[in-house]
Amino acid sequence: MERKKTKNRREFIRSSMRFGMVLALGGVGxxxxxxxxxxxxxxxxxxxxxxxxxxxxxxxVLNPSAVKCVHAYEMCGYCDLCGGYxxxxxxxxxxxxxxxxxxxxxxxxxxxxxxxxxxxINEDLCxxxxxxxxxxxxxxxxxxxLQIKHDICVDCNECSIARVCPSDAIKRINGPDPYLxxxxxxxxx
Amino acid sequence: MRxxxxxxxxxxxxxxxxxxxxxxxxxxxxxxxxxxxxxxAKLPGSGSLAMEYFDVGILVLLLAVTxxxxxxxxxxxxxxxxxxxxxxxxxxxxQGCICPIGAVQNVALGFSDPTYAVSWFIIALFLLPLLxxxxxxxxxxxxxxPLGAIQDIVVVRPVRVPVxxxxxxxxxxxxxxxxxxxxxxxxxxxxxCRYDPFIGIFRMGAEFHLIVIGIGFLLVGMFVARPYCxxxxxxxxxxxxxxxFSKNHLSITPSQCIDCKLCKxxxxxxxxxHPTDPKxxxxxxxxxxxxxxxxxxxxxxxVVGGWAMSSAHIFLARANPDVYLAHLLVRDPSVMExxxxxxxxxxxxxxxxxxxxxxxxxxxxxxxxxxxWFTGAFIGLVAGLFLVSQFVIRRRDDYQPNRGDCFxxxxxxxxxxxxx
Numbered sequence: 001m002e003r004k005k006t007k008n009r010r011e012f013i014r015s016s017m018r019f020g021m022v023l024a025l026g027g028v029g030x031x032x033x034x035x036x037x038x039x040x041x042x043x044x045x046x047x048x049x050x051x052x053x054x055x056x057x058x059x060x061v062l063n064p065s066a067v068k069c070v071h072a073y074e075m076c077g078y079c080d081l082c083g084g085y086x087x088x089x090x091x092x093x094x095x096x097x098x099x100x101x102x103x104x105x106x107x108x109x110x111x112x113x114x115x116x117x118x119x120x121i122n123e124d125l126c127x128x129x130x131x132x133x134x135x136x137x138x139x140x141x142x143x144x145x146l147q148i149k150h151d152i153c154v155d156c157n158e159c160s161i162a163r164v165c166p167s168d169a170i171k172r173i174n175g176p177d178p179y180l181x182x183x184x185x186x187x188x189x
Numbered sequence: 190m191r192x193x194x195x196x197x198x199x200x201x202x203x204x205x206x207x208x209x210x211x212x213x214x215x216x217x218x219x220x221x222x223x224x225x226x227x228x229x230a231k232l233p234g235s236g237s238l239a240m241e242y243f244d245v246g247i248l249v250l251l252l253a254v255t256x257x258x259x260x261x262x263x264x265x266x267x268x269x270x271x272x273x274x275x276x277x278x279x280x281x282x283x284q285g286c287i288c289p290i291g292a293v294q295n296v297a298l299g300f301s302d303p304t305y306a307v308s309w310f311i312i313a314l315f316l317l318p319l320l321x322x323x324x325x326x327x328x329x330x331x332x333x334x335p336l337g338a339i340q341d342i343v344v345v346r347p348v349r350v351p352v353x354x355x356x357x358x359x360x361x362x363x364x365x366x367x368x369x370x371x372x373x374x375x376x377x378x379x380x381x382c383r384y385d386p387f388i389g390i391f392r393m394g395a396e397f398h399l400i401v402i403g404i405g406f407l408l409v410g411m412f413v414a415r416p417y418c419x420x421x422x423x424x425x426x427x428x429x430x431x432x433x434f435s436k437n438h439l440s441i442t443p444s445q446c447i448d449c450k451l452c453k454x455x456x457x458x459x460x461x462x463h464p465t466d467p468k469x470x471x472x473x474x475x476x477x478x479x480x481x482x483x484x485x486x487x488x489x490x491x492v493v494g495g496w497a498m499s500s501a502h503i504f505l506a507r508a509n510p511d512v513y514l515a516h517l518l519v520r521d522p523s524v525m526e527x528x529x530x531x532x533x534x535x536x537x538x539x540x541x542x543x544x545x546x547x548x549x550x551x552x553x554x555x556x557x558x559x560x561x562w563f564t565g566a567f568i569g570l571v572a573g574l575f576l577v578s579q580f581v582i583r584r585r586d587d588y589q590p591n592r593g594d595c596f597x598x599x600x601x602x603x604x605x606x607x608x609x
Binding site: 010014015017018021022025028029031032033035036037038039040041042051053055061062063070071072073074075076077078079112113116118120140141147149150151154155156157158160163166167175176178179 | 214215216217218219221222223225227228230232233234235236238241284286287291292294295296299300303306307308309310312315316319320323378379382383388392394395430431433434435436510531532534535536538539583
């Protein structure tokens with residue numbers, strides 16, 4: 001008889017604690033859902049904040065990095081003397097390796113018509129170091145810039161590049177429109 | 190050569206006057222005569238939402254089936270099969286992100302930062318295992334968790350961990366949880382994700398030290414079964430608390446325990462409670478005074494814990510990059526001349542002033558001061574409850590799984606000779 005009482009008391013404590021926890025979880029969940037985002041969000045680089053420090057190439061959990069150079073052709077000046085393609089102090093304006101800024105020769109330079117050249121990024125070779133983006137922004141239109149490619153990115157809960165980004169340029173943005181493109185030249189307000 | 194110098198000089202001239210050129214491209218797109226069309230730069234999308242619905246669906250299915258397997262069907266074989274499936278899917282295929290363990294931080298940050306919108310499916314990932322734990326015990330740990338699964342399959346020769354070691358180390362998950370919430374709510378870091386020991390194995394690549402830690406955990410896990418789950422996992426702390434009060438739970442025997450002691454050593458996680466020794470019950474009668482003493486000590490522990498953590502807030506806040514940079518610049522201004530220091534150089538190149546940075550850092554430090562108080566108070570409370578629980582004795586006549594520690598893995602089923 002006495003044991004039964006103990007059992008009942010234990011069961012009572014257990015069920016009231018359970019009830020309390022369901023309430024607590026419901027409260028936490030309800031409050032969290034009130035501010036919840038409907039879609040998914042992904043990591044992306046703000047190209048106007050990026051300072052091409054080079055950490056995208058070294059700090060991504062993937063090797064090579066999920067960050068790649070993206071080329072907005074509509075912004076490109078198609079220069080012969082391309083700040084993103086040629087090293088400062090190059091000896092000749094040619095495709096020779098010693099003249100190329102890109103450490104992995106991931107940019108293809110193709111003649112179109114005098115005096116214009118087209119530059120296409122070979123993504124398989126690009127390591128996301130941002131050297132071309134820096135050169136292009138310093139001497140040209142800034143049509144080359146870094147973006148996180150979502151077919152490669154594994155979408156870590158905390159982006160390990162974002163943690164070390166010195167200019168705080170990597171943020172989570174909305175999934176349906178997952179790129180921050182430099183479409184027109186003016187910086188968006 | 191002359192031409193190049195002229196062009197470079199021209200380029201330098203225009204880069205030095207960016208204000209004039211701000212709304213215009215330096216080199217407008219040429220009008221091609223050859224009819225050149227620029228290529229269409231199609232970028233791959235971020236994957237559809239369907240994947241998220243699918244993941245939540247898989248999780249619910251796994252939890253529901255595991256509950257049925259553990260409580261009704263009583264099949265270790267099927268649990269093992271499901272566990273392997275979950276390890277392959279959530280671990281190696283979905284590459285471990287995001288999981289309910291890390292979701293704790295997202296939910297915490299969502300509360301402290303209103304601009305940070307947590308995705309609904311992260312909240313669902315966070316809540317579902319806890320709700321199932323309240324209803325059926327830690328079924329999430331049993332199959333659905335890839336971190337648990339990878340440790341579960343390497344258990345070869347489990348050794349018994351002494352009770353006092355087990356109990357004291359078992360407090361660490363609560364400390365880890367409290368620290369993770371502190372660092373997440375202050376927007377500093379997601380430490381659970383950063384020190385996830387198995388993510389490197391799931392992704393087949395990570396920083397060297399993480400791989401070493403992961404392999405170390407697996408090696409230790411061959412003898413001390415599931416070391417991360419039992420002594421580190423911060424989400425496990427929550428699951429343990431909810432599971433203790435669960436409505437239903439796996440039982441070792443399908444009907445009535447006959448006290449045959451066959452299952453006594455079957456649990457590699459030391460999660461089987463033995464029948465209470467009558468001698469101990471006799472001794473416990475005089476321990477009421479101890480119980481009251483330690484219960485009265487709880488408020489003191491809370492205050493001491495809160496005070497201790499709060500006084501360490503400056504040290505803790507250094508983990509925040511802004512605070513760290515501010516400290517660096519204020520303590521040693523000569524670092525500004527260090528051209529190799531990327532963080533400092535990027536900061537100097539930005540339009541933030543040192544004063545602004547110091548103001549921001551001071552504000553972050555202040556949130557750390559109050560946040561660390563709560564963290565410390567929570568740790569004090571857990572320590573107090575742990576001490577008090579040493580003087581609570583529950584009368585048991587048979588062998589039962591410990592509801593807090595049992596992972597619902599089902600290893601004990603086959604040791605019970607009782608038929609239904």
